Structures are given as C-alpha cells and as structure tokens.
Amino acid sequence: MSRIKSKKYTGVYLNQLVDGDISYSITYKDNTGKLIRYTVGKKSNGITETFAYNQRATFINKIKHGVDPQEHRKKKHITTLDNLADVYFKDKAHENKANTKQEGRYNLHIKPSLGSKDINSITKADITNLQKALKAKMKAPKTINGIIQLLSAIINHSIKEKDLKLINPCTGVKKLKTDDKRERYLTLDEVKKLTNEIKDDDVLYHFVKLALMTGARLEGVLNIQKKDIKLDTNSVTIKDLKSGGTYTGFYDDEYKQVLEVHIKSLKANDYVVGGSEEKTASRTIQRHLKKILDRLFNKGLEIRDFKNRVVIHTLRHTFASQLAIAGVPILTIKNLMNHADIAQTMRYAKLAPDQGIEAVKGLYR
Template sequence: MKNTVESAWSLYKELKLPSIRKPKTDIRVWEMHIAPYLGAKELDSVKSIDILLLRKKAEAKGLSPQSVHHILGLLRRILRKAIQWELYPGPLPIFEMPRVNNDRTRFLTREESYVLLSELKRRSDLWHDISLFALSTGLRSGEIFNLLPEHINLSAKTVAVVDTKSVNRVVPLNGAALEIAETYLARNTGSYLFTTIYGNKIQFAGKLFRRAVEACDLNNGIKDRRQRVVFHTLRHTFASWLVQGGTAIAVVSQLLGHSDIKMTMRYAHLAPHQGREAVAYLNDYMQNSVTSRL
C-alpha cells in the first residue's frame, strides 16, 4: 500500500510539530486548505500541476499572498520530510510561491518611543530594559535573547552578535545600552544575559509587550500589518533614526548585520538631504581646486 499525503502529514505532526512555535496554525492550515484537496493523494502522484492548482484554489478564496505562501510552504515541508524519511523517492514537485512583501516601514517617533518605554517601565523593568536595549543597538529579538555574558565587553563598550541569521558583528553600546548591560551582568548567574524571572531563556516578545503597545494606542486603526508596531519596530526605529541623523547607509547596514546593503536601502528616503549635501560638497571641492591653481 502506497503512502499518501495524509500519512506523511501524520508523521510530520508527530515528529516535527512539537518543536514548532505555533503548531496550531499549521494544523489549521492543513485541515482547511491542504487535506481536502491533497490529503488522500498518493505521495508519488503529487505533481507540479497539483501544487499550482492548490495555489489557485487558495487565491480564489481571497487569501493574502502571505497566507497562500504559508499553505504552500507547509505542504513543501511535509513532502521534503517524506522524501527524507523515505516514504517515497521524490522528486519534489515545483512550487511557484507567491511574492510576499513583508518589508515593515513603521518606526517610532521620539514621542512614541517615550510613551511606550514609560508604559513598559510601569509594567515591567525587564521589558523596559530589553526594549531600550533593542532601540539602542538595533539587535533582532532573537539576537538579544541569545546574548551571553561573554558577549558583552564593558571596557570596549561593545556587544558581540554571533550565531545570527545573517553576519556576525560587533555593535557599539551607547550610554543607555551600556548601563543596562552592566546591570544585568551584575545580576547574572551564568545563564543568558536576559532571562525570565525564573531564570529561563526568553523565547520571544510576548503578551506584555503587545499589551503595552495596545495601551499606548500605537496600532489604533491600522489595518496593514506592516505598519503595526511590534517588537521588530524597535530595530526599524534604530535604523531610521540613524539615517535621519546623517549616518551613512553603509554604516547602518553594518550595524544591522545586513548581508546585502540593498536591504538597508529601504531607509535611504529618510535622508534625501545627504545626496544634495554630497553633490554640493563636490561642487565646492572642484571650485576650491580651480581657485588654488590661479
């Protein structure tokens, strides 16, 4: 008897879902969008045309590109594991994934950051300090939660960001970030720099941060999720403020740990004056050069 997509899903659900952050989402996607169409199909009979038809069915439901991407992504993971577990020999069908624009453009004003940090301070010293550290360094949430005491160099006033999703880097600590690092190093018992009140590793920014954002009305009336304030907004705010302050895009890119400066160019529009100043400088330079020869 040949294995079906349903049987591959059952194994995937048993072996992989327990380690996934939001397994209920994958279960819902499977039950609503994949199982009715492909669940009973034998693995070796799933063709590229079936994947394309599944995509068309999902799009016909009015689902967003992100949701369609999630549906196809889950099916692709299931089939890849089925091949790895030798449930069938493959090959993997072709997946034409929809283009998803996840670029977040929202950043906080100084007033908004003050209001949010004040609300966080009222609720939790820990989350106030983590958020201020993020705002001061531009580190991703995972990078912050993975920090160990040895990653902080107090004498050099830097933090080493290692084993990250992009490139390892060293980020300078400003006064606020340095003070926070010193405080948590003094409290540290040999585990991660920032931990829960029970000493456990923090996995992600949770309900407390979201409730503080809600209390500050920062997302009122905003439908586009790319414009909603989330923890990652602190990283965008760090970059946006630097560019607005005149920091070169290349420097911002290095501090953010972008593997490609194209990723940083989304902030270039925040400092149009830099281009004007650059060509004005060139004009002055050329005039001074000519004058000096007279």
C-alpha cells in the same frame, strides 16, 4: 516454465521452474467474476500442493464475506509530507543548519492541514488554499510567503537530495504582494513615550532597550546572556537565529550604567532579559508588549494595516531608520543590522539627509 494442473486439488497449479524448483499457484474468481491467478510460493520454501489448496479455500471464503483476499498487497506505501519534513529537519540538523523557528512554523501552520497527506496527492490548489487559510488568520503577506517558501524547500530537498520523483506542487503558486515602500518606525518622541511606559517592568525594559540599541530581532534579544555583554567596549554579541552565526551590537553609556547594575549578580549563562538561567519565552514578550504598543500607537488602526501598525519588529526598523536619519552610511547600517544583502538595507536610504548638494558645490574648488 511449464504449468501443470494439479490432479488432486481444484484450482491449484504446479509450475516447473528452470532451476528445477516448483512453484505453486492458484486460480479463483473475485467478487466481480474475474478469474484471478495468484502465486502462493515455492516448494524450496516449504510450500506444498495441500498448502496452496488451503490458501485458495481461505481466499474463496474471504470473497464470500465481501473481503478482498489480496487487499494487503494492493496497499502501496504512502509517503506523507510529514515524512519529508522529518527528513528535511534531520538533514539540516546534521549540517548544523537546524532552525527551531522553521520547525515550529511547519508544525503550527503546515502540518495540521497537509502533514498527513500523501505527497503525491498534494496539489497546487492545496497550496493556494493554505494561503487563503493563513490570510483568514490575519497573517502578514510576508509571513505567508515565508511559510509557502518553507513548504517548497521541504519538498525540493527530497526531490534533489533523496531522488524523489515528483513535481513540486508549490511550483507556479504566486507569492502574495508585500508592500515594503514604507516601514513604520518610532520617532524619537515615541521612543521616549514607550521607554517611559515600560520603565517599571524590568523584563520589558531591558528587552525594549536592547532591541532599540542593537536592532536585533525578538529571539536575538532574548538569547543575549551575561557572557555576551562586553561593558568595556559597550558591545554585545548577538546570535542571528535566522541566518546563523553571530554579530556585534552596541549600546550607549546611559544604558551601560543600568546594564552594569542589572547583570552584576547574574551568572555567565544567565539571560539578560528576565535575569535568570531560563530564557524568557517569546510569547511572554509578545503578549505583554503587544498590549502596550496597541494602546500607545495603534488606536483606530485595522488589524490588517500591516504598514502602519506598530509591532515588536518595529523596534528593529526604528533602529535602522534612526541611524539613516542621523546620516550613518548605509554600509554601516547593513553591518549593524547583519543583513546578508545590502538590498535589504537600501529601504532605509530614503531617510538619509540629503547631503549631495553640498558635496557637489565643493567638488572642484
């Protein structure tokens, strides 16, 4: 390519291309005095010497007013964390693995501080600061670890599936220590105390009874519809929104009598808790039941005393703990809890009655 200075216009150059075309370029000095060369375009695309000269005049005029004439070219496309989250949740929905709880967790805990940030500017320090902010909001260590794990999964998805060139800033961030050595559960007397307290509140009564009978999580109980109830087998189909799929829970004959009357007038798709076609909001249960649990069981306990405070999830632990105390085999408890890994269930094994000595005494008789 040969470059020829225009005889007609100052600062304009004609560049002869190998294919016979001509491109026009200009030179000018930026506000620091540095000489800048800029390609305006090709003759085949309608560019002329006069157009190139006018472009140069426009650039010089912008520089006089303190404006960078090529500012638009210097702005690179920014990929934000929100962009990666959109990709992650859309792909999960396409794979039928969508989890509205995860999306809600992202919007509530991650998006406000990191969502609009350039993914390339997010650092390990940003992640640890997020941890600190969540701790200040009294979130449990296990919950905080889950939030950071979700953030890491969102970023890793684009790295692995979308060929994003990036080192995940979550790498190397230490998980917060969690203490699962003791899980608070209700004694049989405390169960009676709670059920007696909420017996006149139809919504809370059926929620608590189903939670204690099946061990299902909050959303699992709230999603039970009339069509999920099988009175002839004392069973209920439970949706596991955490791991996906469904599993079977059971209830006793005493509750069966109450349940039969309760669902008699309901339509197939009506929800058992609340008794209507609209699902009861989890925040409604949390707001009303928390006050009762605090009053009955949490007096004098610090709000950060996660080991000893009774919360809604304690109902699930009560179910598993009372099964273990009753001597139910650990594998049966695993199935009733719908645990993916028996290691999750083994925490309850210590509550099982010690029957080993009797087994050994009669082993060789």
